[in-house]
Amino acid sequence: MLNLVLFGPPGAGKGTQADFLIEKFKLIHLSTGDLLRSQIAAKTEMGIEAKSYMDRGFLAPDWIVISMIKSILQENVNANGYIFDGFPRTVEQAWALDVLLEEMGTPVSGMLCLIVDKDELIKRILLRGITSGRPDDQDVSIIENRIHIYNEKTLPLTNYYSAQNKYFKIDGMGSVEEIAHRLIDTVSKL
Numbered sequence: 001m002l003n004l005v006l007f008g009p010p011g012a013g014k015g016t017q018a019d020f021l022i023e024k025f026k027l028i029h030l031s032t033g034d035l036l037r038s039q040i041a042a043k044t045e046m047g048i049e050a051k052s053y054m055d056r057g058f059l060a061p062d063w064i065v066i067s068m069i070k071s072i073l074q075e076n077v078n079a080n081g082y083i084f085d086g087f088p089r090t091v092e093q094a095w096a097l098d099v100l101l102e103e104m105g106t107p108v109s110g111m112l113c114l115i116v117d118k119d120e121l122i123k124r125i126l127l128r129g130i131t132s133g134r135p136d137d138q139d140v141s142i143i144e145n146r147i148h149i150y151n152e153k154t155l156p157l158t159n160y161y162s163a164q165n166k167y168f169k170i171d172g173m174g175s176v177e178e179i180a181h182r183l184i185d186t187v188s189k190l
Contacts, residue, residue: 001106002027002081004187005088005097007157008114009150010143011121011128012172013179017114018085020180025187028072028079032086035068036060055135057142059089059149066096073100081109089154094161109190111161112183114172121147 002025006014015031022029036054039047046067050060065087073082088094101107116124122143129137136142161167168186172179 001079001104001109002187002190003084003101003106003108004081005084005094005108005111005161006114007111008116008172009121009154010146011124012114012116013124013176014085014114016176017180017183018083021083021183021187024184025083026080027083028076028081030069030072030082030084030087032060032065032068032084032089035072036064039064039068057136057145057149059153062090062093062096065089065093066100069097070100073104077104081106084108088157089150091157091160094157108161108164108166110166110168110187111157112168112170112186113158114170114179116172118147120173 004021004027006018006021008014015033018029018031021027036047036050040051040054041047046064050064053060069084069087076082084097088097098108122140125137125143126140128134136146158167170179170182170186
């Protein structure tokens, strides 16, 4: 089973690039952003609580994210593998994911980390905000806060996966196709 963590700051293009990896390797896409938005749209208890954090540019609490991921893993035990997009975001979540996958008898295969300049991230998110309608994609101060939180709380995950020899740095600058080629090339060697 191929289990990939697609990693990078907000606006790095994880969702876009996930589509290429899903197509090529027949993986199930687990986007915590999509899962959270569907919970918010359904006005579930988890969704309402998550929204209160996301509207201020903060991460949803671990218990919400981990509960959603566990449910999806249990529903798809015969999958070829998963691409985790937006999860894990903290060392605690990475540890929880390792435990969940260990229960299924399959580890994380690798973490693919998209590296993108801050100015490009802001530009991409503001552009996305035009079509997404999300308030957190339209306010530069919230975007900068999300990038700051990523650098402070999420980026240390690279050390967690580096210690397991599962960290792969991918240049996230350039065309969508160029970035996809770099990702596919890396995964093909795992």
